[in-house]
Amino acid sequence: MSSSTAYRSLHDPDLIEEYLFLVGDGDEDGATDFAEALLDEGVPAQRIMVDLIGGAQGRVGELWAANEWSIAREHAATAVNERVLATLAGRVRSRPTRGRITLACVDGEWHGLPARILAELLRMDGWRVDFLGASVPGPHLITHLHQTGPDAVALSCMIPTRLPRAHAAITACHAAGIPVIAGGRGFGPGSRYAERLGADAWASTAEEAVTRLASDWPPPPAPEFPTEFLGDEEYTHLVRSRPQLIDTAMQRLAAAYPAVHHYSEHQREATMEDFGHIADFLAASLYIDEPQVFRDFTAWTASVLTSRSVPVSALKAGLRLIRDQLIDFPKATTTLDEALTDLTSPAVPPPPTTH
Numbered sequence: 001m002s003s004s005t006a007y008r009s010l011h012d013p014d015l016i017e018e019y020l021f022l023v024g025d026g027d028e029d030g031a032t033d034f035a036e037a038l039l040d041e042g043v044p045a046q047r048i049m050v051d052l053i054g055g056a057q058g059r060v061g062e063l064w065a066a067n068e069w070s071i072a073r074e075h076a077a078t079a080v081n082e083r084v085l086a087t088l089a090g091r092v093r094s095r096p097t098r099g100r101i102t103l104a105c106v107d108g109e110w111h112g113l114p115a116r117i118l119a120e121l122l123r124m125d126g127w128r129v130d131f132l133g134a135s136v137p138g139p140h141l142i143t144h145l146h147q148t149g150p151d152a153v154a155l156s157c158m159i160p161t162r163l164p165r166a167h168a169a170i171t172a173c174h175a176a177g178i179p180v181i182a183g184g185r186g187f188g189p190g191s192r193y194a195e196r197l198g199a200d201a202w203a204s205t206a207e208e209a210v211t212r213l214a215s216d217w218p219p220p221p222a223p224e225f226p227t228e229f230l231g232d233e234e235y236t237h238l239v240r241s242r243p244q245l246i247d248t249a250m251q252r253l254a255a256a257y258p259a260v261h262h263y264s265e266h267q268r269e270a271t272m273e274d275f276g277h278i279a280d281f282l283a284a285s286l287y288i289d290e291p292q293v294f295r296d297f298t299a300w301t302a303s304v305l306t307s308r309s310v311p312v313s314a315l316k317a318g319l320r321l322i323r324d325q326l327i328d329f330p331k332a333t334t335t336l337d338e339a340l341t342d343l344t345s346p347a348v349p350p351p352p353t354t355h
């Protein structure tokens, strides 16, 4: 296979599926050999990392969402992907010729692999990268910045519930005088949320970030950073009353959705976790004033529950139980009503992205 054939074939779903089989089988050596063979054939490491490893990781999530793979299998597959990425990174050495970058996932953000892919691409492009990994608490990030004095902070947020923490981190980086490039699906389909939270730049993919940082950094100072807390009274109430909201909803659930009487302990725990996600996504959507964030989440949750034989009516009952406790909060109730209307339409819309 010539390198150009290999390059094209990385977009071939069969190639990803072949690699995915090895990843799903927990075959670390097989998956590593597969990726190294592509590298030996001349496929750029960047392409293998983004298209093969990143592409397979997205498929892993789809299989989990469709209830075909267990969470344990997903975790095992992620671990294999991480090992393959590390092996490739070890094979492609590069000397730092540019500045220094700190790359971190926002506090509470456990999707570490996409950020790790970006870290490797930046390193290969000549940056010295301090990769701090998943879930970096704000104060520790700032201490690190004071110790290392980087030229940029790259902040990864894959899940919108972490946006309030992302805002705090961006504000703190600015106070330390360091510009921030933001990225990851949590910042939304475009740059809007990143801009609203005061990020200096945003990129949708790791490659776009590499180009941006190589050609246009540091960016001209933004005219004004929205440094103040964005959350309003509704957001604050929701965050403070989160435990009570969930407890009350759990207590009332059996009356609203009698099937709960037959739930196992595990099902009850999963339901409680789901209430937590409902509260967190609602809070995030209030924080950045984007109801769509919550509506995307409920559409996706409905499809995940359906693949686990839980009817949409269960989710609707849960949403109403939260709504009933928030009747004094107009933005929250409107958002919940919109989500409920979405779920009432004849076909629940497909999830916006995959898990």
Ligand code: B12
Binding pocket: 050, 053, 054, 055, 057, 058, 059, 060, 061, 062, 074, 078, 108, 109, 110, 111, 112, 113, 114, 115, 117, 118, 154, 155, 156, 157, 158, 159, 160, 181, 182, 183, 184, 185, 186, 202, 203, 204, 205, 206, 207, 209, 277, 296, 297, 300, 351, 352, 353, 354, 355
């Ligand atoms: C694997 C996975 C997980 C794994 C993560 C394992 C790990 N160590 O990374 C686990 C199981 C832990 C997980 C947990 C959860 N997940 Co998840 N997960 C995924 C999944 C399937 C893949 C993520 C991934 O690695 N993709 C591959 C990368 C390469 O994709 P990518 O986005 O294209 O990456 C590029 C860009 O994002 C960009 N980028 C990333 N970071 C940065 C940073 C900067 C600065 C820049 C410029 C660019 C940039 O560069 C990357 C490379 O090009 C996604 C769905 C998907 N298809 O992506 C959901 C997804 C991210 N998860 C989601 C959810 C909801 C959850 C959970 C809440 C599920 C739950 N019910 O518990 C938890 C939350 C955990 C937490 N608090 O962080 C949602 C997020 C919702 C949303 N955005 O609206 C997604 C989108 C699925 C969905 N459709 O809803 N998840």
